[in-house]
Amino acid sequence: MKISEKIYKNTFMVVAFSSLVFLTGIVLVLFIEGLPAFSVTGVLSFIFGKSWYPTSTPPEFGIMPLISASFVVSVGAMLFAIPIGIGSALYIHEIAGEKQKMFLKPIIELLGAIPSIIFGFFGMVIVAPLVQKLFNLSTGQCAFTGALILGVMAIPVVCSIAEDALSVVPRSFREASFALGANRWQTLWKVIIPAAGSGISTAIVLGISRVMGETMTVLLVTGGAAQIPNSIFSPVRPMTSTIAAEMGEAAVGGTHFHALFAIGLVLFVITLILNMIAEYIGRKYRLKLGLDV
């Protein structure tokens, strides 16, 4: 190999490591800027503390209200997204003909390309007033509306990953089931779905992870009260929107500033764990079906 070829190869390798550099950089930044907050309050009372009053005197930095808000909204979102997302995937895979597929798959992808600020805006001006009227609330900007909009946003994620999982189920499974006299529904329900089961659960886990990290939508539609939610109709303030809303007013280098980075760290760790679970399940699933990992 000529020297110039070697130079190219090594330069390309260095550049290829940029993703790792950025990922490491993100982790370092979150630790360096977030740790001072932990040293003020202690890790446990930061994470499990029940009150978030960063600007009162003395300030209180407990992020349990924010964590619980994130979970309530994300779980609620998945209650909408799982049936509709997976149902759509099953429809596209099982019932739609070639022509319908050519139309439906791009449409679902387009739904996924719409920016979160537009969903947030739509939720704020159209859905929140509807929810308020329908359930007779004092405000429509609450956990329920947030979950509804986030659920819609998670549909394309859940649908496209579930559809991928369905499409790699070997044809022979289906033929064997038909040969035993099962109809299409029985085949779908008792053979295809169980075979694609862990692939579908990857879709669910990645959906939760995506929803948990959404910022602009929840910032606009969930109201913003930093309290542990006592009903699905309470206004809540998830972790992402706390960071986005309060960074502007936090003094650089102050405890509040560091606390917001510490929230970022908690958020990062939660989504990282979810992504790793999804990757692990997906890998095992492909092994089980005898495919390349």
Place this chain on the structure above:
Amino acid sequence: MIIKSINTQRLGFAALFVCIIIALLVLGSLIYFIFSNGISSFSWTFFTDIPRKSMTAGGVGPAIIGTIYLVIGSIIVALPLGVITAIYLCEYSPKNLIVNIIRLSVNNLAGVPSVVFGLFGLAVFVKLFNFHVSILSGSLTLGILILPGIISASYEAIIAVPQSLREASYALGATQIQTIGRIVLPAALPGILTGIILGVGRAAGETAPILFTAATFYARTYPTSIMSDTMALPYHIYVLMTEGTHPEVQKMIAYGCALILLILVLAVSGIAIYLRQRQRRKYG
């Protein structure tokens, strides 16, 4: 027994049909509401003028221009890094530890919440490198955000180039780098282009990463250099909905901004999806 199972099948398929209809209805109603309310604010001044009378009159010109600058900047950052990473993964790397590490990093980078990219940009570009709140900081932050997408689109495009093309090139005595530059990349170009277009759509719509790195909520002038802060369409929607004193008037302007953004993103993604489908048919 058979009749019962046929009925279950009908019921089940009907339920799946309802699911897809709900998904389509949601998309349809979102487009309908934003279109029907947003179109009324469209006018020449809306696209070219600066905001006037505390954001209740005038236009959103600086926000449109700012978004264009940020998109171009982020593509300049992400494109070389992404394509070279994909070339390395496809053409050079043996299946080993290095590849696994790079692939794991790319996958995990893709899963990082957008607001965390904002925090990273704030700490590194705005504070550490002292780029301040600027188009430069915002472009770098957005560039890192869209990098994983560019990498996987380029990877898919390069891996799909038939091996026989490479072998023919080597048989003619071309070196590896010549083969990559003159055979592989030109063949993979449409696929890479798809990735770029999808990246454009993503970068144009993201708000959280530019909140603390590039965006200012009001500008009298168009940005003059990459070191100036800038208005941007998605951030302007947020500002119109949360600040100011005339919520009803501002809401209509926000509808207009949302419509511009929606048309931009749908058009751009539509083109990318179309290109990709054509490409896949070509290579089977």
